Each structure stands twice: as C-alpha cells, then as structure tokens.
Amino acid sequence: MSTSEGDTIAETSTQISAAENTNRKQPFPQGFLDQISTGWAERPDQAPPQRAQAVYAAARRAAVSAAFPGERLVFPAGSLKQRSNDTDYPFRAHSAFAHLTGWASDTVPDSVLVFEPTASGHEATLHLRERADRTTTEFYADAAVGEFWIGPRPALAGVAGDLGLTTAHLHEFAPAEGDRIADEDDELARFVSELRLVKDAYEIEQMRLAVEVTARGFDDIVADFPRIVATPRGERAVEGVFHHRARTEGNGEGYDTIAASGPHACYLHWTRNDGAVVPGDLILVDAGVEVDSLYTADITRTLPVSGRFTPVQRKIYEAVREAADAAFAAAAPGVTFRTVHETAMRVIAERVAEWGLLPVSAEEALAADRGGQHRRYMVHGTSHHLGIDVHDCAQARREMYYDGVLEPGMVFTIEPGLYFQIDDLTVPEDYRGIGVRIEDDILMTADGPENLSAGIPRTADEVEAWISRHAR
DSSP: OOOTTTTOOEEEESSOOOOBBBBBOOOOOHHHHHTSSSOOOOOOOOOOOOOOHHHHHHHHHHHHHHTTTOEEEEEEEOOEEETTHHHHHOOOOHHHEEEEHHHOOOOOOEEEEEEETTOOOOOOOOEEOOOOTTSSHHHOOOOTOOOHHOOOOOHHHHHHHHTEEEEEGGGGGGOOOEEEEOOOOOOOHEEEEESSOOOOOOHHHHHHHHHHHHHHHHHHHHTTTTHHHHSSTHHHHEEEEEHHHHHHHHEEEESEEEEEGGGGGSSTTTOOOOOOOOSSSSSEEOEEEEEETBBBBBBEEETTTTTSSHHHHHHHHHHHHHHHHHHHHHOOOBBBHHHHHHHHHHHHHHHHHHTTTSOOHHHTTTTTTTOOGGGGOOOOOSBBBBBSTTTTTTSOOTTTTTBBBBOTTOOOEEEEEEEEEEOOSSSGGGTTTEEEBBEEEEEETTEEEEEEETSOOSHHHHHHHHHHHHOO
C-alpha cells in the first residue's frame, strides 16, 4: 500500500453531507473517538547529540548575517509537491535552507529559518511543525502530517539540541512586510549560492562519501551486466540497480539517472531509460548518489556492453579521455574556471579536425568570433560546480563562477564528451550512434586538483579489465 492509496482519511464528525462524502473521507464512529486519545505511553524527549555539521552551519549563518545587517531574512525549507491526485513527490529540503541549518534528509516539510535582526546582528530561529499531542485530531485524522500516518515528528527541544539552533512552533512564524525571502530575492539567493563556491571541511568529507557510494553503484551495474542485457528494457534495469545502492546507502539519487545505450547516448539528458542494452553498443551511465546530508556526486562512465571497445569506439573514447586529462592538468588555484573548459575544447577540436569532420581547421574552429564548428559534437560545457546541488552555486554571478578563479575547497566536474547522432550525415557511418562522456568529480586543493572519482576505471584498458573481472 502506498502512503496514500488504500488508506482512509476519516472525518471526526459522524455526519458527512452528500456533497462532502467521498471514498477518501469516512466518518469515525464515536467509540473510536473516545478510545484513540488515551492509552499511549509517555514519549521520551531526550535531545540527540549535536550533529557534526551544526558548527559549520553556524559559521555559514554568521556570514549571511554579516552581509545583510538589519534585515529580516527568510529561508523556507519548502513544502510537499503534488505528484498526482493525493500523492506527493518525496520531500527534499531547499538547498539554501539545508546548507544554513545543517538539517538534511530528515527535514520536516514547511519548516522556515528566520534571521531576526538585532543590535549585534541576527538571531536565527528555526520554525517547524511541532509534534501533535495525541489528544488532537491532527494526530489521527490528517494523512499529510498526522503522526499516526507518517510516523513521529521531532520535538522542538530535540531539533534545537541536534542543530544548535533556537526553535519555535511553525504557527509562531508570520511573514512581514519587507521580508527578504531566499527563493524570491535575487540578491539573497545569489549570496547564499556564492557562499557554497568554496566548501568547508564537512562538505568535502560528504563529497568524498557521495563519490564512494556512487562508485559502488557503478560497480553494481557492471556486475549485473548479464541480467541487464537479458532485460528487454535494460536501461531501466541499470537505473534500478543504481537506485538500490543510492537508497540503501544514501538518501537517493542526486538527479535522474541517465542510462543511455547505443544511439541514446547521443542525447545529453536521456532519462526515459526505456531502451535495450545491446552487446556491441556502448552504454553511457551518468549517475550520482545523494547521501543523507544532501551532498551528491555526479559521475559518468561509458562502457562497452560486450566488454570490449571496437576500434572506432576506442578511438572516440580515448579522445574524450585525452580532453578530460588535459582539462585536469590545466586546473590549478588561480586558474580561471573558463580555462578548464577551453583546454578540453581544444583537444576536442583538434581530434575531430584530424578525423576530417570539420569544414575548417581546428584553429579556425576555436576562433571566438567565427568558430565553434566542433561544438556540433560537444554542445555542453566541460565543468560545473558540485555540492548540495548537482549544479551547485547556479545563482552565482558569472564573474564569480564561469569567469571566476579556482580556489582550494572548490568541487567541480570535468566532463568532456563526443556525440555522433545516429542521423548525422557529417560523420562516417561507423561513427553514427556513438556517444561518449567521461565525468569526474574534482576537488581543488592548495597543491592542485584531486580527482575524487579516480578510483572508478577511466581508461579504455581499465574499463575493459573492469568488465572482464565481473564476467569471470
């Protein structure tokens, strides 16, 4: 039974008019009403130990407070969103809210973090829906928030101790004229987005964990290749295998898994995942586990389904890897984010020109004013910031992001690719339907870049050996 389907939401009144009556609303008999509120054991109200991210969240709040003196700031966690009829999507707190509170996968929907201005800065208060007393109708009659339906909600005191924050009941929060609300105020949204450009120690630890779990998810896929190939919609089987790992060791996926086999690999955001996985083809898998702290990995590997690359597949694959390796080598503290992309694109342009696919030379294609011909085969960017969002820091100013410089503590992807669509007449026939992307998660340190996902096989030889190990 789903969280809604088949359950009966009952009315406290024993009389329901014909206009109000539905199959989802049934009356409670008086005996139930007399019985439901009594006979419950006292619930312990012990505060848990403060979670590790609380001190880091406090430092983030201090930075926000200093930037907006005298202003009332509001950061909503967000509400449940309807999927269909009376079912909702799984709840996931707004990233700015989670970043500033330290509350993550266990956030109570509709919670609000409020910065009240004071003479010395701000007092931050987390407003949440307090657990309902069992004598109230909410406890047993409200299928959306009632604890009889969804399980116990945390007490105010427990959340306060857990997060190191002052807490108050949700009904004590009232919007006020002049409030700056994070998801409506561009300047505030930009500031908290830029605050995440450089990760603190806790965030880096969580990124390492997300990559570790994601690596195990990729290994699960390779180990299950025989069953995947035998499944008519094998792309869905890939998605399911990865989902099992993401849910058992994390909060879920950080984004919809791309399991793109054969020509589907040429569609950059293929998430229908309804195709077969056929020996002889490549399958491009772009997937990342979001751990319970809500930090996510974002990794892509392109795998030969039969276990061996054909000569053309290998040539294309190794050209993409060459571009990725060049971009990694170019990354360093003080280098612009743009340089990483430009370095990868130079390799891409040189290779497709060398293969006779361009009407101009590589240098002409790389010209800023009249070039770009090589982008037909790689239209996307090479890198994006990564963290509590898969495309983290997206509201940051261009001069802080694409035109900004790399700093220790930044986490970003390097993900060049080549995509030759099945009906592209500008490439030889044996190139058509081949799509390759290699994506790694990179931590910038004071000593240079560290590839967090380097342990997942990358070279063509390593990938073939990886598949072979599981085939034995």
